[in-house]
Amino acid sequence: MEKELISIITPTYNREKTLIRVYDSLCKQSYKCIEWIVVDDGSRDKTKELISSLINQKNKPFPIKYVYQKNSGKHVAVNKGLEIAGGGYVGILDSDDALFDNALETLMGYWNAMTPQEKKEFKSVTGRVANAETGELIGPKNKLKLIDCSSLEARFVRKMGYEKWGLSRTEVMREFQSPNIEGLHFYPENITYDAIGRKYKERFVEDVVRKYYLNSSDSIIKNKRAVVKKIIIYGYIILMMYSIIFYTILKSFSNHLSGWQEMGFFQEEGYHIS
Structure with a gap:
């Protein structure tokens, strides 16, 4: 059976030092049918030179697309990535994060286990995140290995407001793109995800898929x-x-x-x- 293409979108701003971490992480994936879309949100460092060097490699393991835009905010960069994404599934991977080696294969396993009709009801399959340095799970462990509900129910009823990461259907993400308002450089992701949650469910699984660099000097939390x-x-x-x-x-x-x-x-x- 032919594998589905996954588009990984990385919005970035002045992250030349950590982008290679994302690239190395994607190179190690057991699931190989991917493309990497880097949307440069007006970086002033050597991000362009770094990505250009990766694109120009003779035997690169997957296609790389690079787009530059004036500094407009992450939500606009994600919209730009969605416009050119060629995969049926998409993951938004920040420029200072990384995935565990079997992350994409694990999440696609859940997608492939669904019937075509079931897939239409879901926005994403979403896994857990662990501290990259300690391996400690971010947030409490759930008793259930699999939970089907909206993002609204997950956050407000089931108290699952901790860090997660998943693969979404590209058509759903395009249906609910964040507004591109001139001068607004930040738009809360939860507003978009809450709107999606009123129409689509998510499948939340306990498999750990993403590494979270909590103590990184480049971490946004700092x-x-x-x-x-x-x-x-x-x-x-x-x-x-x-x-x-x-x-x-x-x-x-x-x-x-x-x-x-x-x-x-x-x-x-x-x-x-x-």
Whole structure:
């Protein structure tokens, strides 16, 4: 049986020192039918030179696509990667992370075990993440080896808000791309995933697939200023979303009141709706 192509998208910004870790990780995969898409979000280091040298290798183990864009944010870079992805399945692998050697084969095993109809109901098969240095699992261990539910249920009901990584159907990710708003360099991933969760399920498995470099000098978790900024922006976006919803409801109610007034429902003396 011919294997499905997997597209691995790596959005990156000034990560020339850790990108080779991603590349080495993909080279070691037991599942070989992959392509690597590197979307450079306006890097000012030697990212372009590094990726160009890998592309120009004579016997590279998989195709590599490189795209450069002006600094616009990770969500825009992911959108760009999705546009050119050739695989039926896609994984978003950050530029400072790595996969365990059997990660892709493990996740595709779960996908291949589904019937065609079952596949249509799911967005992704999602595995666990472990600390690269200690091997310790990120988050508590689940009693169930396999859980089928939405990302919303996983996070809010089952309390599975810890780090995870999975392979998604490319068509689903394209259906729910993050908005490309000029000047907005950060868009919370959870907003997109929550929208997907209202339509599709995820299959959560206990297999460990991704390495998390918690203590890396390049780790985003060390950048406290960036984290605070993201929290503020996230809160602002949510506030604006609820403001729009509240305004829409208020506008609709006002229109109804005006219609009732014209129909003569409010004719008592001293009662007037402007």
